[in-house]
Amino acid sequence: QEAMQNNNNNSNNDNQTKGDDTFVNRRIKARALSNKSWQRLDPPGGGWGFFGWHTVPSDATEVIITEGEYDAMAVYQATGRPAISLPNGCRSLPLQVLPILERFQKIYLWMDNDGPGR
Numbered sequence: 001q002e003a004m005q006n007n008n009n010n011s012n013n014d015n016q017t018k019g020d021d022t023f024v025n026r027r028i029k030a031r032a033l034s035n036k037s038w039q040r041l042d043p044p045g046g047g048w049g050f051f052g053w054h055t056v057p058s059d060a061t062e063v064i065i066t067e068g069e070y071d072a073m074a075v076y077q078a079t080g081r082p083a084i085s086l087p088n089g090c091r092s093l094p095l096q097v098l099p100i101l102e103r104f105q106k107i108y109l110w111m112d113n114d115g116p117g118r
Contacts (some may be wrong), residue, residue: 048094051085052076062106067116075110083110090116 032038051069055076064083066072072085086092090111101107 048087048097050087050097050100052082053084053100056082056084061104062108063101063104064108064110066110067112071110071112 050065052072056063060082062081064072064075064079064081066075066083066085067090069085072083075081075083087094087097
């Protein structure tokens with residue numbers, strides 16, 4: 001299995017960082033290489049966050065949101081623009097993560113070209 005760190009949240013106000021910009025590990029996603037639907041989240045329940053949030057510069061005015069972790073990494077490598085991933089695919093945008101997006105002037109949704117992504 002390959003472990004991917006799902007993003008960090010502040011347990012007090014659902015931001016992804018503490019007040020001192022220290023990241024708090026909220027959840028780890030482990031996924032099988034042969035079948036991506038076989039996944040485990042530790043600890044069960046954990047907190048929600050965006051994968052890649054720690055890579056978004058504090059002065060960024062736009063961000064790209066993708067469906068998956070690999071998508072976010074690929075978008076960043078191809079474009080150089082800040083890219084983050086939804087917590088668990090295109091059908092998962094927890095309300096508690098919306099406030100951290102308010103600082104952006106533009107938010108691009110870069111979903112897969114499949115049924116759920118459309």
